[in-house]
Amino acid sequence: MDRLDALKSIAAQAIRGELSFPTNVDATLRLQQALNDPECHADMAARLVQAEPLLAARTVAIANSVTYNRSGNDVTNVRAAVQRVGFRTLGALAASVIVRQLSSEITDPALRARADALWRHSAHVAALAQVIARRVSFVDPETAMFAGIVHEVGGFYMLSKAQAYPGLLDGDAEEWLEHGEVAVGRGVLLRLGVPAPVMGAIEAMWNGMRALPPETLGDTLLLANDLSPVASPLLERPGATTVQAAATIDFAVGDGTLARIMEESAHEVQSLTSALL
Structure with missing residues (x-):
């Protein structure tokens, strides 16, 4: 089975709810x-x-x-x-x-390294989303942290399957988005019982739809994803903000700016991230 067929097969299983977990x-x-x-x-x-x-x-x-x-x-x-x-x-x-x-049974060293990097990314996004929600977008901080924790769950599931399909996560980003991240991600999120508002926020992130300053949970999650100092080790979605470019994101928040808020909150973000890791 070639890479694209494997992607389609795993995606079809996820859509049907036929997910195999450890x-x-x-x-x-x-x-x-x-x-x-x-x-x-x-x-x-x-x-x-x-x-x-x-x-x-x-x-x-x-x-x-x-x-x-x-x-x-x-x-x-x-x-x-x-x-x-x-x-x-x-x-x-x-x-x-x-x-x-989800990635506990991965034994391949390269895939294990990607899974560990993906969790570091997720932990940073979760911590950033919690702080951005509380201080910038004023959506529920606990929901924002939860969304950050689970936003790459489809990627972890795909990594768990990649040992059986060499090259599964290599290649075209559009194919990964269509048959991997979205279809598989949605299936795993449903299996985990993720609430509809969080599902909607993650789907907004997949689509790259957001406003600055952030107003919704989806805006909050996407901004946290862009600001994360650790990028996802999976294929980058088209048009995604690089870690370097994200450092230039700034806008007014009340009497201050995003940059100042994030500077003031750096210790808090680090503390939350360390606890999640």
Whole structure:
């Protein structure tokens, strides 16, 4: 099977919902569903989180990041961390674990390196989206961070399949957009139960549609993607802003500018990114 046929085949499976995930992804999906249950309270959530070591570590790290730890008093246990970050942030962190687990079975060194780079990119975008939402576009910051975490989930799924199809991610960007990122990405997002507003924001990013200053969740996500100091290692979408060009993006925000806000928020973005990594 050649590259294009393989892309079309994987995309068709994704559209039909025939997605094959590693076993640990299915387990974390069940955990995420349990956390979303209205009957789930803080003590139950803490017990669920403790059962997943990576999620437990990430929850404590986020709780102690600059964004969530304004008082400077670090928490040292999962229960206190859950109470501090809240259930919505906890859901985003569960999604971050799922995204990472999608590439957990990759053994090829080159593909593993691309998966690691893609997660670094995603973590930066998530942290930037949270800050931009709170200080610039005034959309919901937790939703923006969640959108940043999952915006490349289709890429992680494709990387997980690339071992069986050498050259799958090489070649024409338009083919990747049509048969890879969009079709597969939409299928995986639906399988993960991503809410419609987040789906819409990610699709707006795929289309490159945004306003400056950002007004919507899609604008926020695309600006965060452009400002990320770590570019996606997958094929660049046509017309995408390079990391170098993104450094010149600036506009007025109230009495200040985007550049000043991002400079003031640099430590916060770094703290959030480190916690996600």
